[in-house]
Amino acid sequence: MTGALVIIPARMAATRLPRKPLADICGKPMIVRVVEQALNADIGPVVVATDTQEIADAVEKAGCRAVLTRPDHPSGSDRIHEAVDLVDPDRTFDTVLNVQGDVPLIEPDAIRAALSPLSIPEVAIGTIVTEFTSAAFRDDPNFVKAIATPNGQGQLRTLYFSRATAPYGDGVFYHHIGIYAYRRAALAKFVSLPPAPLEQREKLEQLRALEAGMRIDASVISSAPMDVNTPDDLERARAAYQSL
Structure with a gap:
């Protein structure tokens, strides 16, 4: 890319x-x-x-x-x-x-990974996921799940995103991380669309793109970056920087 x-x-x-x-x-x-x-x-x-x-x-x-x-x-x-x-x-x-x-x-590598799916011409939006290693996080609706299948080129093609624990059965569960690489035309199309039914139900904006037929593929990274939402998160981020 x-x-x-x-x-x-x-x-x-x-x-x-x-x-x-x-x-x-x-x-x-x-x-x-x-x-x-x-x-x-x-x-x-x-x-x-x-x-x-x-x-x-x-x-x-x-x-x-x-x-x-x-x-x-x-x-x-x-x-x-x-x-x-x-x-x-x-x-x-x-x-x-x-x-x-x-x-x-x-990590800079995680940022770059979101771009990789756009090497496939049919992909409108690239993003990143990581495997859940904690059952508690996997079952927590605050952690978004990506239901995806291999795309044959080293990444995943996403079929759905959910706050529910999915898909059913044994196997890997993917945690979606909200970093997106858009083709510029895809971004313009996305913001022109009205909120979609499943987007409103799950409260997940990326479902608007899938409901409109836009393809989203994902690269798999080794671990999820910590986002900072609370004072405790902030203290952990400070401690991490102090240890660098």
Whole structure:
């Protein structure tokens, strides 16, 4: 794959961890730590898309790039779509990679892995999964399951995503990690679609794409990056950075 434009959406809306993007992790705001990991992936320019000037200021103070987007977007995908058109109006990049702003410990290899499925022309969206190693996490509806089958080219073709424990029977269960590589046309199509019935039922945005017939394939990575949603998560992330 050629390079991609990396967009990291960031808002102040978190309630469990107020002002989450600006939470300090060993001297730097969390959003800056995520940008650094995305830059280490070395796949293209990295831009934070935010509706908050304070977040943009923090990113730019660190020497990175941010763009202000509208505050009324219904989803991160809509925010990314606006940001892409603002940052790249000449359409230099045909691929857009969405990295969540609360994964300061994500490995650069995991970011690059989301791009790999787009080597298949029929794939509209690439993403990543990892095998569940904990039955408790596997059965927890907060951990999204990817129901997928080998695509014959070293990755998986996803057939469904669910909060339920699926599929039935013995075998591997895949944990879906919400990092997406979009073909630019696929991102434009996705945000033009209305919310879909299964998307609303499961509260999983990616089902909108599957319901519309868009193909999503996934690379399997070795372990899930820890996302930061609570004060305890933040302390674990700080401890991890201190040990580096």
